[in-house]
Amino acid sequence: MTTNACVLIIEGTNCEEEMKTALLEAGIPAEIVHLKQLTGDAPKEKQRKLSDYEILMLPGGWSAGDYVRAGAIFAARIKSRLMDDVKEFVDNGFLVGGICNGFQILTELGLLPAFEGIPDQPTAALTNNLNTNFQCRPSYLKHENKCAFTGRVGIGQVLQIPVAHGEGRLTFGEKDEKMLKELVENKQIIFRYCKPDGSGAEGVFPWNPNCSLYDIAGICNPERNVLGMMPHPERVINKIQNADWTRTGPNGPGDGRVFFESIAEYAKKF
């Protein structure tokens, strides 16, 4: 059976094309699907079921404009119309990935960090970057722990992946310390911002572009099949998409490609 990926959008999602391209280049059949196609609100020939897919990707963008808390409206629409399907999808061990706005949506949905199942209320937030500015810049990520999306990335490997967000600072509010301990113990931290040599960013700009807790850039759920991350691996599939390729040469994979190759490999078991 071929594994299919659903790249889910609503109005204002805007990184779906490059997400689809990245999946296709890794050999994963992918299609862009509007939420209304999964909720029965589209013309019959356009309707889809979540159970048609094994991979659900929530790409970046400004869903519904993100005029309120980023990701909140997309999450609310999923919650009201599709949440049972999504829960079943996750329970079946299928993959759910959220990049940037997608990470914000997964957090709003409670799918991350989901310490003890999926709560009704979000337990974490991706809030304003500490310098209050939208940041579009390359960042370095250190791969801390493996999950279903990073099987082919070595532990400790450093990847150069760009960020482009204004609200990317992971926080648990006053529960920062307790929750961080839990994330670490569960090995749920997948990517941390670091310096080019792999040493810790230690909350320092620009290496940590938003001053997130413990330099966290991406986390997974305890079952390791749901991942959210702020940086955009789909933007750097080929080396010429990385920001400094003219210093080293144009040929070869971009640092984000291994992420999609990992998904493809994991998906072989479906």
Place this chain on the structure above:
Amino acid sequence: MSELYKKVTDKVFEISILQASDKELEQMLKERSLGLSLEEIKKIQGYFRKEKRNPTDVELEALSQAWSEHCCYKTSRPILERTVLDVKVECDPCIVSEDAAVVEFDDVYGYVVALESHNHPSALDPYGGASTGIGGILRDVLCMGGQPIALIDPIFFGPLDYPEEKLPAGTKHPRYLFSGVVSGIAAYGNRVGIPTVSGMVEFDESYVGNCLVNVGCIGMVRKDKIARSIAGGAGDVYILAGGKTGRDGIHGVTFASAELREESESDVPAVQLGYAIMKEPLMHACLEVNEKGLLTGMKDFGGGGLSCVSGEMAYSGGRGATVDLDKVSLKEENMHPWEIWVSESQERMMLSVKPGNVQKVLEIFDFWDVPAAAVGVVDDTKRIKAVYKGKTVLDFDLEFLIKGVRYQRPYKIIERREKDVEFKMPDLGESIKKVLGSPRVGSKEAVIRRYDHEVRGNTIIKPMQGVIGKQSHGDAAVLKPLKDSYKGLAISCSVNPQFCRLDPYWGAVAAVDELVRNLAAVNSMPHTLADCLNFANPEKPERLGELIRACDGLQYAATIFQTPYVSGNVSLYNEGTLGPVAPTPTLIGVGIVKDVRKAVTSDLKKPGNLIYIIGETKNELAGSEYYRMMGYATQGFVPKAEPHETLESVKALLAAMDDGLVKSCHDLSEGGLIVAAAEMAFGGDIGVALDVTHMNDMRTDYKIFSESNGRWLVEIEKKDKQAFEKQMPAAVKIGESIAEREIRITDGKNKTNLPLDELRDKWENAIQKEK
């Protein structure tokens, strides 16, 4: 006054102009803010005498929009026709030029170019004005059937440290305008998911009363899918898709065609309201409709609203049309028909569709949750009509409405006497720090990082270049628009208003020369240009003279470079209570990159490489950042240009780049040689040692700060020395990259050594450091 008005139907009045006296006419024009002159209303009087009736208020409002400078270019058109629209090229790559131009890219695809100003709205409401500027330019590309792929934003403000007490009443502080405009561009561009890849930020006192916000957009379209801005055929249906029509943006174009005054603040209703999250699905839907071949024409709602779009589509198609105002969906109740007709509410597109396809088109818009409705029918009458509550409230001969008026206004050309200034050379190190720390020269990172410049994943050369965490300015961005091809587009923009103020002709030539240099610096062949002519009140002869001289310069340079102006825009009346803006012919340029994998960036690659200068450095410091800083801004010689020589250099440089000989390259512009060298060193995070002794006989400060045109710095590996010198015999070796993080300048016995990090600190803090 009331005796002129006679009620026709609900909210529609007939205005008795046929018998009115000049005084009554003038009074009426003023009361209604129509922006028409007495001469123009008399011409209108003549037309309605022939029609044997009085006009309605809807009709007068329509004429006021259609005949504004903004819509019909009544002053500028004759000048443009003999200059920028008359650049003779051997092989014209332009396929069609309407709201935007479509230009040959390869066998299958064309690229789309559009450039506009959004100056007056941004001066009043910087956030709203700038964001709707983005919205408008995206629609211009969209209506050609093009997928927007890149945005470009040249913006111009007064000095950020302008004293509050000197600000005239009603004028907003440059700091407020600057931050509002940048936020507005970011908010809209980032939300719609089109990368902002290029731009410029200029500061000058002349922009205090009237900031300039120019916006450009590049798109891609399959050549067999180009949409035209026409009404297809008789019987076709007009479908209005997108946002609702409201009272925002009423009289936007007449407002754009007058000077800004203290009372302009009350014109805020003339500023439209943008809504990016309507635009994003509107783009998807329009492109889908076009892809499926369901339309016969498409045009965006810009200045003049429904009036302009329905009239111009019909006129361009050689048709006529009737629009039913009751079918237009409104934001608010009780709007008057004339308001519906001229409202410039955002996010609206007009489609011309065969009757059999209307249902299919409406279904596509419905899928994307974008409101759409049939509002009119195309016919063969060559007239435009509007119906309200069953009654015809507007009925014009299209020729009369659209052709409008033209003026040959008096102009005066002022020749500047050039004279050098004598002064003792100040401390070189201190001068370098000051120039690098000036807002015009210093780092624009605080603006560039606010915009998503790589969404869509096609930005191969980004606006900031070099070692990560140490990146520096590049000359142009490079996009790879097609999945299966390494062919690319280089995008850049330019204008130096300091030069243009002193000499509009040579300033304009310099703008073209610099743009060509920028495009060549990343290894692209300059292909086409677009111009946005921001000038002051053309009713003043000296101001009009500036426009004419600048256009002459634009034509001269572009003809030599064989780069036609495929799209453009004129914005006049950029003049506030503090006087006129410096003449600002903003240009965007597109270059063709044969293979994006051979693109070159500005950052030094490694120590021990050779640095060459291409082009001649002359005593040309008028308008330079160095002279400005010294208080001699208006003295000295304005940089001239030798486009023939620049073009020869471009050809040789590109050949050397294709051979892989050029490791880095940077254009010399504001701040001259030293700024280019410093930026290259910042990006590479290594030092550079320059020896300018044998460059020429000028003083050291002239050598390093001159802003002569036609120049680049390049980095070459020692092993490639011979090969490079053979390719570019005119290049002069002036230094080496060094491991020590220092900038060293030697000129005979005169030696200056400056730590790189100290210079970087000045440069990074010039506007606002990223932290």
